[in-house]
Amino acid sequence: MDTRRSEQAGAPNPAGVRAQGGSLAPGRVVGDGRYRLLAQFGIDERAGAHLWRARDGQLRRDVALTLLVGDPADAEAARLARRTLDRAAHGAKFGHGGVARVLDVLSLGSGITSTEGLLGVVVAEWTKGSDLVDLVAERPVAPAAAARMVQQLAEAVERAHQNGLVLGLDHPQRLRLTPDGALKLAFPGPLPDATLRDDVKALGAVLYLLLTGRWALPGGPAAIPAAPQGPGGRLVPPRSLVPSVPVELSALAVRTIEDGGHGGIRTSAAILSVLGQVAEAEERTQLMKAIGATEEGQPESDGTIWTTKKPVKDAARRKKLALGVTVLVVAVVGILAWLGMLAISLFQSDPDATGPKVNVAAPSASSTPPPDGGQQQPAPPPAQGGGVGQAVEPAAVNVYNPEGAGDNPGRAKNAADGDPGTFWRTEQYKQQFPTVKPGVGLVFSFKDPIKLAQVKITSDKPGTKVKILSADSKDAGLDETKELAAADVGEGESTISLPAPADGKFFIVWITQLADIDNGKHMTQLGEVSFLPAA
Known part of the structure; x- marks a missing residue:
């Protein structure tokens, strides 16, 4: 998957993003001439928030900009923008690996002029990696890998909520996947009316997106299909779309997103608890599969995350096992021969006679380590x-x-x-x-x-x-x-x-x-x- 296209200045905007506001385009300088726009990564239409990568001309580093586009003469739009900026400024003191650090907040009269067509700017550290949209563009993520990603994001939400902060991660283009495989809120700036409950629902929506490639909340980008609904407007469970999704993860996503009914999940702590139970259950399941494979065992589905390729049929496995045993026997014979030569050398009259040197680092995975209790020889x-x-x-x-x-x-x-x-x-x-x-x-x-x-x-x-x-x-x-x-x-x-x-x-x-x-x-x-x- 090539995600570099969206990181190049002047490259086509990802997900069909339009440069609304007329003059927002790569090369333009905003924020009193300090930040030069490089590439656009999304638009949160609900708040007129345009998400850009930019270059800080003073400190010579890349940053993430959340540009609040609007008419300064619109009093209501300006009020809502100020609410978002206040929340972002309050969150600047929050530090967690799952959230990009807020570096600065610019408002009208304080870094932003009325002629720029902007109501405010949230400046955050740039998050290297790839877009969440690109991650699910080709196919859904393996269930256990998806659970891990959401678990790390849920830890950030839980920590923020303990400090009375709303993160505002309920839009997929605000999230990025780091090189370490973790999800991170790359473009902070919660909506003015966002609540703690919205963050929790966002976790369920992100899990749903990773499992199915569909977005289950309103206001998502056009590049991602909306999650289907069944009779009565109920959300179709991920397992109905992707049969390899475990029942527990499928239920977790739906129960977190939907508000009505009993058994709903309303806190990030509850999500972390369920994800921990799912991880333990998955571990036990994989162990049982490894131990209880039958002669007619079928290859596992492509959704399995604990293996890098499908298991081979038993006949081939037996052939490889026989080859491995043969190699092991040859290695043991070689060690015994070496021990015999070493014993003989101890009784030779030539004081310079020595046994062959042994390297502690075997040249391949098929080599045999020294016997138990033996001392490793210095590596030549x-x-x-x-x-x-x-x-x-x-x-x-x-x-x-x-x-x-x-x-x-x-x-x-x-x-x-x-x-x-x-x-x-x-x-x-x-x-x-x-x-x-x-x-x-x-x-x-x-x-x-x-x-x-x-x-x-x-x-x-x-x-x-x-x-x-x-x-x-x-x-x-x-x-x-x-x-x-x-x-x-x-x-x-x-x-x-x-x-x-x-x-x-x-x-x-x-x-x-x-x-x-x-x-x-x-x-x-x-x-x-x-x-x-x-x-």
């Missing part, structure tokens, strides 16, 4: 390149999770801050990878290409298995990466030597097995990851 230098140089600091660190939202994205920078005492950690999982999903990791981006020879990883517990992958971009799919090495990560510092130096700007530490923690849960903590190029 790469086969090519003649040693390693000083560690190179990455330009950026992001959570890598091709399936959707990542684990603790706000802590990703801790893995490359030079302090082994600060950690990035995964979420706690009740089931080990790959039962719940194939893995999770960190992608490290470098300003210039490096010739990678070694990776050093500091962790606080043994039991983690990782692969070192290279990619052409930080957003590459798992099937677009190249495996460079695989290894077990022990307690303390582990060194992973590549069999041959690899060129690239993007490298991924991909976790395929988590460390065991208390109470039968699994989690991995990485204190510091260092990248050493070939000397």
